[in-house]
Amino acid sequence: MTENGMEFDELKAGWAALDRRLxxxxxxxxxxxxxxxxxxxxxPLVLGQAVxxxxxxxxxxxxxxxxxxxRNLPSLLxxxxxxxxxxxxxxxxxxxxxxxxxxxxxxxxxLELQHRVAALRAWRIREGxxxxxxxxxxxxxxxxxxxALLGVDIVAARPLFVASLLAxxxxxxAVFVVVSRLDRAPEGSSVRRAAExxxxxxxFGDEPGA
Amino acid sequence: MRDxxxxxxxxxxxxxxxxxxxxxxxxxxxxxxxxRDLGQEIALQLWRSFxxxxxxxxxxxxxxxxALNVGISHARRERERPQALDASxxxxxxxxxxxxxxxxxxxxxxxxxxxxxxxxxALMLLYLDELPYAQIAAVLGIGESNVGTRIAxxxxxxxxxxxxxxxx
Numbered sequence: 001m002t003e004n005g006m007e008f009d010e011l012k013a014g015w016a017a018l019d020r021r022l023x024x025x026x027x028x029x030x031x032x033x034x035x036x037x038x039x040x041x042x043x044p045l046v047l048g049q050a051v052x053x054x055x056x057x058x059x060x061x062x063x064x065x066x067x068x069x070x071r072n073l074p075s076l077l078x079x080x081x082x083x084x085x086x087x088x089x090x091x092x093x094x095x096x097x098x099x100x101x102x103x104x105x106x107x108x109x110x111l112e113l114q115h116r117v118a119a120l121r122a123w124r125i126r127e128g129x130x131x132x133x134x135x136x137x138x139x140x141x142x143x144x145x146x147x148a149l150l151g152v153d154i155v156a157a158r159p160l161f162v163a164s165l166l167a168x169x170x171x172x173x174a175v176f177v178v179v180s181r182l183d184r185a186p187e188g189s190s191v192r193r194a195a196e197x198x199x200x201x202x203x204f205g206d207e208p209g210a
Numbered sequence: 211m212r213d214x215x216x217x218x219x220x221x222x223x224x225x226x227x228x229x230x231x232x233x234x235x236x237x238x239x240x241x242x243x244x245x246r247d248l249g250q251e252i253a254l255q256l257w258r259s260f261x262x263x264x265x266x267x268x269x270x271x272x273x274x275x276x277a278l279n280v281g282i283s284h285a286r287r288e289r290e291r292p293q294a295l296d297a298s299x300x301x302x303x304x305x306x307x308x309x310x311x312x313x314x315x316x317x318x319x320x321x322x323x324x325x326x327x328x329x330x331x332a333l334m335l336l337y338l339d340e341l342p343y344a345q346i347a348a349v350l351g352i353g354e355s356n357v358g359t360r361i362a363x364x365x366x367x368x369x370x371x372x373x374x375x376x377x378x
Contacts, residue, residue: 008365014319015338021316022232106255106276107262109351110332113279117286197286204329204360205352 045124046101049094056090063087066145075155079144086138093127115201122194129180136172140165220260223269224253230273231256233339237323237331238281240288252280274336274349282328322368330364337361 067080100120104113143165147154155162224231231252239245256276263272323331329350336346347354 010315010318011322011368012338014315014317014322017315018233018236018319019229022229022236105259105262106279107259107272108279109275110278110282110329110349111351113275114282114329117283200327200329205356 046098049097049101053091053094053098056087056094060084060087060091063145066148070148073153073156076144076148076153079141079148079155083138083141083145086134086141089134090131093131097124097127111201111205115198115205118194118197118201122198125194132176132180133173136176137166137169140169216260220257223273224256227270227273230270230277230339233335234274234277234281237335238285238328248281248284251284252277255280268345271345271348274341278332278335278349282332285328285331322371325368325371326364330360333357333360334364337364 063080063083063086067077067084070076070080097120100116100123104116104120106113108116140162144154144162231249234252235245235249239248256273259276263269323334326334332350333346336349341349343354343357346357350357352360
């Protein structure tokens, strides 16, 4: 018997021992239901995306009304267009998440499912970063819009006040960047880990010699 | 099929193949409670996915897919490499029952599994369960030739690890 064969005989014997041990330790496989795996993990995501889509539609409608109604006021026109673009991005991102989540089928071949889950995760992380960065400034647009609803063009009336809001937004951005960096685990950022997971799945599926 | 019949059919299949659930849970969970939870999680997901099972295909292939997908996702959620074969499987039986066989083989198995990532663990589990390459390929979703290559590399790596561990 080769050295390699001996080692694998050991592992196979260990596997047979595990088989017997499991029979002794476990009564039954089923019982009180657990938390539900990836499916359960995805349910809050699906619900969250549905809410995001509704919020995005409402914002798109409101922001659209703002810029269409204020085309002669450059500050409100720009604010309305930016909010509108943000709302559309929210809708598109939510739709994409729902499509990706809908493609996660637990009975799919392992590599296929792991690739889909990794792709969804990678997309969610990138999307979260971008929405976080843009969101640091978008609330300023909502404040400007709020004043516009009261009939005040706050940019024209109190430019220093708007400048202070923008400065606060810049501080928000700095905090967001710092927190994102602190969130990094020793093995790298979540973005890198997600990319590595995708690469790992792709490598595993590579045909020999391909 | 009526709901009751479907449930009865599922329970019979789960009983028949329950070792798949137990082994996947043992390989991907981190402790006694975690292993039990993962086993239940797999059983629940099997029931939820049962509608997608096509009776003309082998149940075990379908079951390995679901169980491994839940196991791998569970291990990923833990964010760390899961510790294979918890202490209750290595040292003592539940309720303190005496151990009726030596632990060395199980320890060697645990060490080998510990060194592997989630996908390689799946491959090793299927290989040690003596599934034909065609079925391993169907469970994992890779080509048969890739299965052979990956198993050869896995053996090579384990041999190297064992040699390194044995050298002073």
